[in-house]
Amino acid sequence: MWKQDETGGEVEREQERWAEDKRSPSKKSGPTLPDEVAFVGKDVEFKGVITYSGTVRVDGSLEGEIHTDGGLLVGPEAVLKAKVTAGTVVCRGTIHGDIQAKDQIVLCAPAVVQGSLTTPVLSIEEGVVFNGTLEMKPQANVEVLREVGSNMGNMTSRPPVQRLAA
Known part of the structure; x- marks a missing residue:
């Protein structure tokens, strides 16, 4: 746990960390998401269906369904038991349920995900379960593929596969 000081509380520091993750060009799989339109705090428990446009961040407990054409940010202490339909999902917490993302899913350590994933682009960090x-x-929005693909240039490439004539 963080200690609260005179410059701001733990929520502000976590928001700054997420914001830095979104802006940082050095992140290999960091999707660019719009500013958050909603926030579910870590002590909040929610049951039901959430439908919204834009980006929402969940740090608490949520049971039900989430539907958006925008982004979903799942904090490291968040626990979701939900069916998720979104444009982009970035998860650092726990999700039990199916996730369908139109653009991409990014799983960052220490995420734990149990369920089926449907997405054109998937990024999983070491340490994710x-x-x-x-x-x-196939992806409808080619721009995200280009953004993620340009960050993949540092990976060691395999030799090309050669076909043998019969």
Whole structure:
């Protein structure tokens, strides 16, 4: 836990960290998300269906469904038991349920995800626990692929596959 001081509380520091993650060009898989339109704090427990446009951040407990064309940020202490439909999902917490993302899913350590994922682009950091199924479908928004693809240039490439004549 962080100690609160005169420059701001733990919520402000966590928001700054998320904001820095969004702006940092050095992140390999960091999607660019719009500013948050809603925030579910870490001591909040919510049951029901959330439908919104834009980006929401969840640090608390949520049970039900989340529907958006925008982004979903799941904090490291968040626990979701939900069916998620979103444009982009960035998870550092726990999600039990199916996730369908139109643009991409980014799983950052120490995330724990149990359920099926459907997305055109998936990024998983070392230290993430994922138990479930994955279905990758073509992407409607080619711009996100270009953004993520440009960050993948540092990876060691494999030699090309050669076909042998029969």
